[in-house]
Amino acid sequence: MDRHRSLAFHGGALALLFLLQFVLPPYHHTNFTSIMVLATYGIGYNILIGYTGLLSLGHAMFFAAGLYAAGLTVHYFNIDPISAFILGAAAALAFATAVGLVALRTTGVSFMIVTMMFAQACFLLILYFNQVTRGDEGLVLSGAARQIGGLSLTNPTFRYNLALALFTGALVLCYILIRSRVGRVLVAIRENEERVKMLGYHTFRYKLLALALSGLLSGAAGASYALMFGYVGATFASIEYSIFALLWVLLGGAGTVLGPIIGALLMFYLVEWTSEVTQSYRIVVGAALVLLTLFFPKGILGTLREKRLRWLP
Amino acid sequence: MSLGPHLLLALMEGTVAAFVLALTALGLTLVFGVMRIVNVAHGEFFMLGAVFAWAFAHLVGNPALGFLVAVIASPIVVGGAALVIDRAILRRFNYQPEATIVATIGLLYIIQQLVLIFYGPDARSVEAPINFRVQLPWFGYSGYKLVVAGIAALLLLATWYGIAKTKLGLVMRATQFDSETAQAFGIPVDRVYAAVFALGAMLAAIAGVLIVPIKQAYYLMGLDPLLLSFIVVIIGGLGSLRGAIIAAFVIGISDGVISVFFSPNLSKILATLLVALVLIFRPEGLFGGKAR
Amino acid sequence: MSFLETKALSRRFGGLTAVDTVDFRLEAGEIRAVIGPNGAGKTTLVSMICGRLAPSDGTILFDGTEITHLPPWERVARGIVYTFQITSVFRNLSCFENVALAAQRALTLGKAPWHTVDSSALASSVTDALARVHLHERSDTPAANLPYGHQRLLEVAMSLALKPKLLVLDEPTQGLSEAEITDFCSLVREIAADATILLIEHNMDVVMELAERITVMSNGAILAEGTPAEITANAAVQQAYLGA
């Protein structure tokens, strides 16, 4: 019963996103496209913070790994977007695994600090190899290189549906993961890692798996962003983009499948509206973070789940 | 310039940077040690120290007197702000570590933007209280930088004395060791936390005041000291005061030397790699105890 | 050769020696109680046996092989299972899910994390374990909604689902009512039919009722060891612990 309700809820959300493309005005059409890509990044982040209980402040490095792996190969070697996407996601997966092998040796706040530092080192590496990356200015991918089977990635309808497909894939992956036995172990690690260890689990491996999957989704989102919007720049590796993921997930509800997209949507339009009346959108972001921790530590969906929708995964 | 003097200059620059870094990182690690929380807005306290130093120096007018006022008043104001933050926010969710991280990220944004609104996007300088140039046979050097190193050394000593020898320090150490037992023995843990949080902020603020005649006050200046402090506390062992100070010198001086001979970006990348190595061989940091 | 043996096992915390060169032996099938005043080193000793703490010195042998440096999950795989002193069930999960976490582990030992589990085998294993502690009817109740005594039983069920050879119970009866304690004792005897039991316990009635042999610790060392009768008669124990 709960299972059906939950399937209907998420299926309904995806159907709504599909239908929205027919009614959204062009500006919001493009915004939704980019929000779905960024929400995929959010889902990746959520697997780690929401379901495994690991607070990373360096996820922009995985997003950037996908962004650069896909972007640079398209720019320099002219490979096709599908291979570039696969390459980007794979690069992020490998990178996240490598980072995990070191960073997961720490726990709690040290993990946060270490991920943040690694991300900053990646940001500096991008600047350091400016001959290749063009540093902060970044690279523009030509429209000609961004074609899949004759369809241009600059075509809004095509792009919207690709973003939707990416988001759906991430959502389904996340949904299956948390319903699986592995997902149960991850949640148990979030609740009490020591106990899970004494139940005989090699918790390090599970955390590594969570981080790798999280990096994979972040990187897939990064690669898609590069290919769909044609720009690759160091800004996306900055700490700000790690904080954004945290903000979306916390706002939407950590440990809820749809939380990241709700958070990303709300945050986008909150900044959009406030920037019309004030230039201080950062205060809005900051206040949102503080107020969330004080009054809604579980985020929107998390609070809903607590109050009524107990079946929400 | 030949290698010898070049290295000397690098060492001098690195040492001055290390003293300031040690003060900043000490504040961060003190807060972690006693309260078990990480203050991501720590760099903003550093920045606020610098910005208020500009404001006070500007109000007074006379450089030497203005700086003197700034050294005393700026940390007090910043410490006061930290107290307000502690009461209004951190205490409400009982210093829960993850919530603290998120809330202090929020504070980082809020503080930066408030400074941008009321102080502006400009970098503003404060005149050094003493202005002389030390002429070495090979190059000239700012006398004020040597003064900064001296003051920072005194402050580090004073902090050590405060923690090791005074009653307040004893209470702090007791709370750090076991806050529940401390509470049971009648130590007002709540107030100790507030005091420690304020003290941590004041240490960062003083570092900001000292640096402002060298580097100017600028609303985005907090990120670098924050990241460097993070590197320092991880290498030194979270919560270890001795580790933080030793690591500050390792990082400060090596950063000075590497960035003189190679690239500053490279030196920061190398520092991060060093952290990775430390974690592989000693996850608890070079001087950290095993996590309890 | 003993089922479990420690040789000169020590653990120091800074300047404090919590366990001091302890030689401890346990035979298969035994119910052994470890008693001693607070701070005697009981929990430190069993923590080293389960792998929660690394020893400072000494070795641990289990079933003929050295396990001194094995991580806890490998010890669980060999059959050493620890039941927490402080109740550590997953409060937001149902009883079934709690035990399933353990059962799933037992069914996938030595396999990769993504290995699938046959759900009917899992279900029967969980139901078995719950039935042994008489919680099978509350299978869908969230652990948080159970009364305290039942949470302790759930904790035991999780351990049982791991198919222990050596079950370490750390103060299992703490906070239980008299009636619950009686039930608990008979449960332990049932378990002992196919597992060795190492019990840390403060309640002397429980100890006397259950233990075949008793080890008394004091100041990090073993003060005495013997049958309940021998221990009751031991003057040193009376002086140090029973407080005579």
Place this chain on the structure above:
Amino acid sequence: MTRSKTPKSNNQKSLISRRAALKGLGAVAGGSAALGLAPGFVRYIQVSAAEPLKIGFQAHRTGIGAAYGRWYERTTNAAVKLINDAGGIAGRPIQLITEDDGTDPKRGSEVVEKFASQHKVDITFGTLFSHVVMGSAPRAGELKMPYYVVSEGHHVASGALNRYTFQPGITDVKAQVSSMAPWIAGNLGKKITMIFPDYAFGYDHRDYFSAAIEKQGGQVLKLLPIPATETSYTKYFPQIPSDTEVLYHVMVGPGVLTFVKEMGEFYGSNRPQIFGFIDSLEAVDIASPGLEFLDGTYFWEAYPRYAQANQSEADKFYRAAVGVDNNGASLEDSKDVATYSHMFGCWETLYIIKEAVEASGYQSATAADKKKLVEATEAMKGWKEGNEHPQGDKTFVGQIHQCFGHQFISKVAGGKLEVVHKTEIADGTYEPETDYTKMAL
């Protein structure tokens, strides 16, 4: 252009004047919010005989570009007012719609999108920082939105962008630095050490100046890139080879004053020739305490900040219209120094847009009309000095969408900049690296 310019140094401005400035900014923000509402009303009313021509202005109101953005807005508003007072463009008044991009490339492309889809503007213009241009231009190209940037980066002329992106109002960095080389080699020395920011803007200097000075028989002895966040410079100076004849600096970031001060401490009175790009000190008062060390050094300027003895009528007119005094500071606040070598680009670009719209017969925001506008812009050859182009004559190369103008070299004397040399346009021109006109429209 990509640099952390915002942070100009100014240690004398009082908090009071800062507040006054903020009030002003607030008013601008409020005004433009009102403007943001305006399009809706205009559509419904439909009374005006001439439908306004909507120009979207992508402004750096916040983020690291804020100090520059402020002056870009002032210059743009002044030019729009003049054009509208004189009857607008093709008889239609300009309706300027300003959106903040936060000096962020992602937001930049969203702003372009918003202009095109929501405000339905005819033209987008005014972007300064390179990374924002790079982030926004692809979207402008996809939307077929004519996009006129005022960035001075070499990105347009290099062929990295697209058929819809132009830079007709300001000479690019490659041409600027190339035109400096002959004079430096001839007057200051041939052995050069370069200090430049370690990011894209600095790389243009590094690559194109090195090439240009070698052509003059000179040599770059040492390259010293400085990271964006650097605030302390002493450690870099020992790396300057002692046989350096000319120190070439284009320092930006929060620490420009520190840079000069520490350079003074390091060298004392015994210094090489020093040549800098005014980017180092845009929006900074040359007479600030701490900058005395720069006396007798040289600067590139695109447009002399201080009114010169032979000041043109056009410059007088331009200064008065924008509200800049003879020292390059705001008429209202003599401490509020303009970004004089860059902001003229907004002014001139608006007049070029006017010319292009009128020449193309552009009517409405249709694909066909926008194509005509692009082709008309590409067909232009250059402009003569005058009130519409106060900085001076320019040539325009349609193939690469880039203009070329005269550059100036000024010497610091008594806290002011005195022009000592004016380059020829030909000093900076180079072979086209691309041909946008061959791209599909």
